[in-house]
Amino acid sequence: xxxxxxxxxxxxxxxxxxxxxxxxxxxxxxxxxxxxxxxxxxxxxxxxxxxxxxxxxxxxxxxxxxxxxxxxxxxxxxxxxxxxxxxxxxxxxxxxxxxxxxxxxxxxxxxx
Amino acid sequence: xxxxxxxxxxxxxxxxxxxxxxxxxxxxxxxxxxxxxxxxxxxxxxxxxxxxxxxxxxxxxxxxxxxxxxxxxxxxxxxxxxxxxxxxxxxxxxxxxxxxxxxxxxxxxxxxxxxxxxxxxx
Numbered sequence: 001x002x003x004x005x006x007x008x009x010x011x012x013x014x015x016x017x018x019x020x021x022x023x024x025x026x027x028x029x030x031x032x033x034x035x036x037x038x039x040x041x042x043x044x045x046x047x048x049x050x051x052x053x054x055x056x057x058x059x060x061x062x063x064x065x066x067x068x069x070x071x072x073x074x075x076x077x078x079x080x081x082x083x084x085x086x087x088x089x090x091x092x093x094x095x096x097x098x099x100x101x102x103x104x105x106x107x108x109x110x111x112x
Numbered sequence: 113x114x115x116x117x118x119x120x121x122x123x124x125x126x127x128x129x130x131x132x133x134x135x136x137x138x139x140x141x142x143x144x145x146x147x148x149x150x151x152x153x154x155x156x157x158x159x160x161x162x163x164x165x166x167x168x169x170x171x172x173x174x175x176x177x178x179x180x181x182x183x184x185x186x187x188x189x190x191x192x193x194x195x196x197x198x199x200x201x202x203x204x205x206x207x208x209x210x211x212x213x214x215x216x217x218x219x220x221x222x223x224x225x226x227x228x229x230x231x232x233x234x
Contacts, residue, residue: 003156034218034219034220036219036220036221038157038221040157045207045224045225045226045227046149046157046207046221046224047224048212048220048221048222051212051218051220051222052220057212057222089156089157091157091159091219091220091221093219097174098171098172099162099171099217100159100162100171100172100173100174101147101159101162101219102159103149103156103157103158103159104156105156106156106157
């Protein structure tokens, strides 16, 4: 049950757009649309911001968007704001061996 | 108020056991699958286990299988995690999380508790 691969850190200036990649395999990200993204501020619980690859829960800003191509999913944040500075985690369902969920290692976003 | 509140964390010696609880309120607990997710200090998230809304379907991460047991009591709106044979590497904040969809596993975690810290140390 290997974790999904994310860059350790990304950065951007206010107003810019950034993307975070999440690379899995043909058994998880590549096989299912059960890909989600979570935002976690220091000392806080994670918050669901994207599910089903590209859907946003009610109340989540439309500056957050998701996509997938092959074994790689991506989170894009447009119009960066200071409050976006946080850790971001991708997650994917997989049924390799038994059904379970995988997380990426997390990406720290710094707003310069 | 829709919330999850974990309890039961603390300091425990390697090889000992601990039971965590997660009290749910503000939603129909018995309609939703529930998960445990943990986070070691300064590290990323790690999925632990899931239990279906009716308790009939249970799955674990390989590293926890055989040592951890997830269960629920729908009459008490409470989720549990029994952890046995604890190891130093089990030290983490343990979060309970609600599945997004009712009556099925959707594998998205749309409501999280604040977490409870488990420290395994001699």
